[in-house]
Amino acid sequence: MTIRSKIRAGIERVLLTQGFTITRAGADYLGAAPAIAAAKAKGQSVREYVEELWEQVGAAERVANEFASAGALAHCQRVLEVGPGTGMFLEFILKRVQPQQYDIYETAADWAAHLAQEYAPQVKRQPADGVSLKHTPDASCGLVHGHGVYVYIKPLASFEYFAEMMRVCAPGGFIAFDFFAAEKFDVTQVTHWLTFPDRYPIMLPAETVKAFFTQRGFRLVHQFDHKLGRGKSQYVVFEHGG
Secondary structure, eight states, rough: OOHHHHHHHHHHHHHHHOOOOOOOOTTOOOOHHHHHHHHHHTOOOOOHHHHHHTTTTTTHHHHHHHHHHHTTTTTSSEEEEOOOOTTTHHHHHHHHHHSSSEEOSSSOOOHHHHHHHHTTTEEEEEEOSSOTTTSTTOOOOEEEEEETTTSSHHHHHHHHHHHHHHEEEEEEEEEEEEEEGGGGGGGGHHHHHSSOOOOOOOOEEEHHHHHHHHHHEEEEEEEEEEEETTTTEEEEEEEEEE
């Protein structure tokens, strides 16, 4: 690592602890204020607006239904979501599980503030450092989930988060998230993605992801594909064996 990259990494880590993130100039970031205003102008909820914008109409409900079919949406006292972003999935999960507390770890300060206000008092904004879930106690959550997070962050950062998700998951609880499975990124998929400007996808080896959980007392109970970006991500749902 060069001196410049070390300095940048240090600055990023400090900013992340304050709820900010660094993006490339021109990066496709959807800010909370303009998105909320645009949704209001169209007479839509933020979720409806975002799903339409990203060509994912009905996606959040479909994912929630898949979680429910796996038994992951049983009532529990506490839920944690990593990187809720616009809150596209939060709405359905919150209604179905009805927890007393719903922790969110979101590095985008504008969206984190909006979600904490919009879904008070259940939703609690926790300080997000982009690495850990350290403000949530061990074995305290009946559901720990993330959507569209592990498709773009560095592989070891994803596994670091996975370890934290397991730490906070209560016995009998569930962990659910999606990622781009490396095994599915064949030549056809690569060629397809290369026809678009998107360059964010990070691929993870599916068998390694599954083994990381199963070797630590979690059981894979469900998996399914989900349209994301120019392709499909793979969701996995694990149950904590206790």
